[in-house]
């Protein structure tokens with residue numbers, strides 16, 4: 122049954138306005154240059170080239186992420202909450218990402234109910250997942266689970282029946298609602314099957330989307346439910362140029378449906394330089410503590426261990442960022458959570474010592490553009506405290522969260538008829554010719 126909720130009505134009102142506005146804007150300004158591209162950027166992973174539109178969030182190098190213009194403290198204050206002392210539900214943030222408008226408490230509640238209604242995962246998807254080896258990486262299992270659901274894509278079906286272009290966003294939203302509803306069920310299934318006895322814990326209809334993920338994983342702790350809300354909110358969106366979001370957008374630009382897009386995006390998220398960094402960071406902290414008999418190391422000991430890592434040719438995980446040039450506000454939000462709920466936890470204390478010691482060490486290297494902690498420095502420590510010790514699983518939780526941003530961007534892209542992506546390649550010979558001509562021009 123199709124959704125008949127405030128979220129959809131809001132999008133139905135806004136999308137024609139966005140379309141009209143953008144069409145007129147591009148018609149009038151299409152030839153204005155937004156950026157120039159250097160050889161450094163082409164050979165450096167297209168770093169910082171202004172070439173992708175994204176309205177769901179914006180990453181400022183100093184200030185960090187803003188979701189639809191709102192900072193992390195602002196969304197935490199303004200979004201409706203499942204209980205007065207709770208962190209807002211990530212689904213309320215999803216409403217904001219999708220529409221640009223803060224949902225009312227009633228609209229947020231209605232969305233929770235719509236999601237609950239769609240959360241049953243088809244038996245053939247569960248069967249496909251049960252057929253996988255238990256020691257397959259949880260991210261591979263997640264990606265396969267998402268892809269298996271493609272069979273029932275509303276977008277794919279309606280497209281094959283000749284759906285009109287203006288209806289594309291609606292079908293994309295329908296699929297996104299279903300996908301988001303089922304992701305925590307699949308993630309919890311992977312967790313229970315890979316690390317526990319495999320029994321499936323049914324959802325609790327009284328709990329919101331994020332808290333239910335904690336419950337289905339088998340962690341019935343109110344503080345961990347709040348952590349789940351916080352984590353799933355903080356990791357949801359980070360512009361459209363990061364590997365997972367960009368993969369989702371790129372695959373979607375071929376009019377592939379949301380299951381194809383998100384499954385591909387998850388494969389990118391699984392990489393060590395992206396989502397896997399959380400797991401690597403916690404392993405680094407645990408290695409550091411192990412080197413000192415499992416206790417919280419002193420500042421001098423952290424410094425010594427950091428230099429050993431660097432001298433062995435490795436990076437210090439949890440520090441540095443491709444875009445940010447300051448402490449990640451997502452780190453700050455999680456660190457505040459730690460200070461409130463687990464100030465005496467030895468791992469938490471180790472991370473706070475790292476915050477003092479690592480930035481000056483990285484500065485001494487002279488090449489690190491951002492010596493400050495990123496979100497991954499704190500994430501694993503909090504999960505570990507609540508008994509989620511299986512570091513391989515952390516990227517799965519990240520994936521559930523990132524799906525919110527990717528689906529919001531996908532619906533937006535369909536709404537504005539974002540075209541097929543097709544940048545132009547050049548050979549290195551051509552780049553050398555361009556450089557030679559530029560030098561000759563400068564000399565003349």
Ligand SMILES: CC(C)(COP(=O)(O)OP(=O)(O)OC[C@H]1O[C@@H](n2cnc3c(N)ncnc32)[C@H](O)[C@@H]1OP(=O)(O)O)[C@@H](O)C(=O)NCCC(=O)NCCS
Nearest residue numbers: 398435436437438439440441442443488489490491495497
């Ligand atoms: C995130 C990251 C990949 C960004 O890379 P980047 O954009 O190339 O960062 P920079 O421009 O600052 O890198 C310049 C140099 O400093 C090094 N550097 C950056 N962060 C570093 C860190 N945490 N430890 C050691 N060296 C680091 C880079 O490896 C690079 O060295 P090179 O020139 O010898 O290749 C990088 O900071 C890193 O590897 N961090 C650790 C892993 C991590 O936390 N990832 C999660 C990010 S959210």
